[in-house]
Amino acid sequence: xSYIAAIDQGTTSSRCIVFDQSGGIVSVAQREHRQIFPKPxxxxxxxxxxxxxxxxxVRDALAQASLSHADIxxxxxxxxxxxxxxxxxxTGEPVHNAIVWQDTRTDTLIKSLGxxxxxxxxxxxxxxxxxxxxxxxxLLDNVDGLRARAERGxxxxxxxxxxxxxxxxxxxxTDVTNASRTMLMNLETLDxxxxxxxxxxxxxxxxxEIRSSSEVYGTYxxxxxxxxLGDQQAALFGQTCFAPGEGKCTYGTGAFLxxxxxxxxxxxxxxxxxxxxxxxxxxxxxxxxxxxIAVTGALVQWFRDKVGLISSAAEIETLxxxxxxxxxxxxxxxxxxxxxxxxxxxxxxVIAGLTGYISRGHLARAVLEASAWQTxxxxxxxxxxxxxxxxxxxxxxxxxxxxxxxxxxxxxxxVPVVRPIVAETTCLGAAYAAGLAVGYxxxxxxxxxxWHKAAEWEPSMEPAARARxxxxxxxxxxxxxxxxxxxxx
Amino acid sequence: MPGPIQSIQRAAEVLKLxxxxxxxxxxxxxxxRALDLAKPTVxxxxxxxxxxxxxxxxxxxxxxxxxxALFQIGTSYLDGNELRAKALNWxxxxxxxxxxxxxxxxxxxxxxxxxHHVFRPDNSRQTLDTGALLPWHxxxxxxxxxxxxxxxxxxxxxxxxxxxxxxxxxxxxNEVRDRDWAYDLHELVEGEASIAAPIxxxxxxxxxxxxxxxxxxRLCESPDQPPRLELVSYVREAARSVxxxxxxxxx
Numbered sequence: 001x002s003y004i005a006a007i008d009q010g011t012t013s014s015r016c017i018v019f020d021q022s023g024g025i026v027s028v029a030q031r032e033h034r035q036i037f038p039k040p041x042x043x044x045x046x047x048x049x050x051x052x053x054x055x056x057x058v059r060d061a062l063a064q065a066s067l068s069h070a071d072i073x074x075x076x077x078x079x080x081x082x083x084x085x086x087x088x089x090x091t092g093e094p095v096h097n098a099i100v101w102q103d104t105r106t107d108t109l110i111k112s113l114g115x116x117x118x119x120x121x122x123x124x125x126x127x128x129x130x131x132x133x134x135x136x137x138x139l140l141d142n143v144d145g146l147r148a149r150a151e152r153g154x155x156x157x158x159x160x161x162x163x164x165x166x167x168x169x170x171x172x173x174t175d176v177t178n179a180s181r182t183m184l185m186n187l188e189t190l191d192x193x194x195x196x197x198x199x200x201x202x203x204x205x206x207x208x209e210i211r212s213s214s215e216v217y218g219t220y221x222x223x224x225x226x227x228x229l230g231d232q233q234a235a236l237f238g239q240t241c242f243a244p245g246e247g248k249c250t251y252g253t254g255a256f257l258x259x260x261x262x263x264x265x266x267x268x269x270x271x272x273x274x275x276x277x278x279x280x281x282x283x284x285x286x287x288x289x290x291x292x293i294a295v296t297g298a299l300v301q302w303f304r305d306k307v308g309l310i311s312s313a314a315e316i317e318t319l320x321x322x323x324x325x326x327x328x329x330x331x332x333x334x335x336x337x338x339x340x341x342x343x344x345x346x347x348x349x350v351i352a353g354l355t356g357y358i359s360r361g362h363l364a365r366a367v368l369e370a371s372a373w374q375t376x377x378x379x380x381x382x383x384x385x386x387x388x389x390x391x392x393x394x395x396x397x398x399x400x401x402x403x404x405x406x407x408x409x410x411x412x413x414x415v416p417v418v419r420p421i422v423a424e425t426t427c428l429g430a431a432y433a434a435g436l437a438v439g440y441x442x443x444x445x446x447x448x449x450x451w452h453k454a455a456e457w458e459p460s461m462e463p464a465a466r467a468r469x470x471x472x473x474x475x476x477x478x479x480x481x482x483x484x485x486x487x488x489x
Numbered sequence: 490m491p492g493p494i495q496s497i498q499r500a501a502e503v504l505k506l507x508x509x510x511x512x513x514x515x516x517x518x519x520x521x522r523a524l525d526l527a528k529p530t531v532x533x534x535x536x537x538x539x540x541x542x543x544x545x546x547x548x549x550x551x552x553x554x555x556x557x558a559l560f561q562i563g564t565s566y567l568d569g570n571e572l573r574a575k576a577l578n579w580x581x582x583x584x585x586x587x588x589x590x591x592x593x594x595x596x597x598x599x600x601x602x603x604x605h606h607v608f609r610p611d612n613s614r615q616t617l618d619t620g621a622l623l624p625w626h627x628x629x630x631x632x633x634x635x636x637x638x639x640x641x642x643x644x645x646x647x648x649x650x651x652x653x654x655x656x657x658x659x660x661x662x663n664e665v666r667d668r669d670w671a672y673d674l675h676e677l678v679e680g681e682a683s684i685a686a687p688i689x690x691x692x693x694x695x696x697x698x699x700x701x702x703x704x705x706x707r708l709c710e711s712p713d714q715p716p717r718l719e720l721v722s723y724v725r726e727a728a729r730s731v732x733x734x735x736x737x738x739x740x
Contacts, residue, residue: 024582314574401574403619421581421610452610454581455617 006427016061017427023450029060041104044097076227076434078234079160084135106134124274133183161228169218175228180276214433227433232256238429251399255296270381271341291378295333296371320364327362330476341381348483352476396425411461421454514552569604583727589701594630629685632671633698651675682708686728691736
């Protein structure tokens with residue numbers, strides 16, 4: 001019996017999950033890495049530490065299940081998207097810490113590049129700090145001598161998929177889903193766009209080759225490395241959303257709602273992103289619309305680590321259940337601005353509706369409810385863009401363990417919320433894509449048979465209460481925008 | 490601020506010593522020697538600890554071991570929501586392998602509180618019953634919990650003609666302790682069966698139980714036989730995996 005090992009290089013940790021042929025989890029290993037905050041708004045990772053952790057979790061996951069490399073049919077990779085690293089081609093040493101997707105240091109650069117919608121047609125993305133191209137440009141502008149070295153072909157650029165594949169196999173490649181988050185790739189040609197590359201002023205020679213999401217890129221310890229997908233696209237794939245109109249929302253540090261739109265990119269009029277969903281070998285790419293919420297699980301972590309009212313993320317549900325409602329408090333966690341559908345980088349977080357009545361239980365409620373209301377706004381935008389109303393929300397990710405949140409989500413969306421039997425859909429998607437590439441699974445249809453409902457939450461909120469809550473939420477959101485001034489760092 | 494209270498310090502030393510001994514029980518004399526205290530002092534401390542249930546004796550005048558009340562204090566801070574979060578992957582995997590619904594339970598007063606429920610993976614219409622209370626004596630979850638904790642209740646309602654009498658239950662619980670897994674056969678609902686195994690934290694204390702339930706025809710070879718061993722092994726494997734998770738890193 002052989003297995004597929006998925007490597008999930010995430011924002012806070014790296015994990016390796018080993019799956020069997022039914023999609024069941026055989027073992028899990030995880031290591032957290034340091035979050036480096038050099039300045040407010042700046043977030044970095046040590047790419048070398050991440051590579052060391054990835055090697056460790058692979059070793060640990062195999063050891064836990066008493067497996068050797070010979071038992072693994074393929075490795076799949078999924079990764080935090082947009083996080084940018086540049087390294088020395090000869091030594092493999094990063095020239096600077098990786099700049100993480102949440103990092104807002106490119107704010108001024110973004111403003112200087114032009115109108116927000118300048119690249120929307122070609123890249124599917126608004127000009128915003130999250131994407132890799134501007135981060136690469138910042139490194140070229142700010143690391144001593146880097147531009148000259150880049151022009152001499154001495155350094156390479158990559159997102160975390162590329163960094164791992166390069167370390168695992170020696171090849172300098174990325175997949176279409178990760179490339180679609182750089183603001184350098186043309187959505188129609190699925191190749192680097194000369195105009196965007198030159199507007200961003202980055203040397204083409206340091207960019208990786210763009211490949212499909214599911215093919216053998218090379219081998220590590222004799223095992224094929226056979227998939228790469230950005231984490232959200234991997235979750236879409238893991239939820240087997242293969243048909244146009246099928247979608248999912250993953251709740252992790254942030255939350256990301258993606259809907260498969262088929263083999264043509266659909267452009268949003270409501271603040272959503274157009275992105276590549278996946279591309280299996282030589283088959284045509286599947287595109288997706290994406291609604292990104294920056295802060296969901298991160299707000300619970302903040303509540304745990306910075307406020308200290310709970311000692312674990314799961315305890316927030318216990319605290320929230322000490323009260324019956326939010327007591328009128330609304331928490332808009334615009335920590336680094338508002339993402340979809342607003343895209344306001346000048347916004348910052350607020351807690352609105354505070355009175356002397358508000359207790360820590362109410363705050364815990366407001367923290368959880370923030371994830372649900374933010375999802376509601378993205379679903380509304382998605383419905384407007386697609387012209388079809390969502391009838392069920394498929395969810396996954398760690399926060400689906402929170403029953404209070406899942407019930408509230410069904411309540412505010414007024415549709416059933418469904419969790420599939422493998423909540424680890426990100427890893428599962430990477431495993432599926434790798435397994436397809438090496439023939440471990442015969443076809444995408446065979447994967448559909450593995451999808452089963454593990455839990456379902458039915459809406460039970462009174463329409464009037466829903467409308468009132470949504471109105472208050474929108475008023476709270478209004479109070480976040482325009483907070484940042486020109487002279488703020 | 491007043492200084493430390495000597496008798497509490499000494500009581501703590503006694504408890505630590507008993508905890509260190511594990512299954513090995515200690516006499517008054519052994520404890521007195523180990524802590525360099527006078528026997529009457531130790532005896533007084535033990536008598537008080539015995540009254541509050543922190544220590545117990547197998548027989549009157551015999552050796553001492555840690556009491557059940559102490560374990561209940563120790564376990565009460567494992568949050569049910571935390572247990573669900575840690576158990577998510579393994580309960581999913583169990584449901585997939587066994588093709589049956591999975592529940593995770595903890596003791597809540599005299600009942601089993603369902604803290605997690607995974608649907609039977611056949612995409613049929615099912616309702617989430619997280620938060621429901623189950624009778625402990627007629628479910629595998631309850632037996633797996635109570636076998637390693639305190640007997641909560643002697644007033645045992647009969648749900649079917651197969652619900653065990655207190656005497657039969659005693660025998661069954663000894664078996665649960667020996668085998669480290671539990672089952673029920675028609676005991677709550679005629680035609681239904683369940684299998685469960687205890688979940689332990691890093692100290693080895695039982696903090697929950699995970700199990701599957703379904704029709705007798707699927708869980709057992711025949712309607713009056715114990716459950717199929719293949720299913721039992723899936724349940725026990727899930728319990729071990731969750732237990733390992735509880736001793737490991739937080740997510």
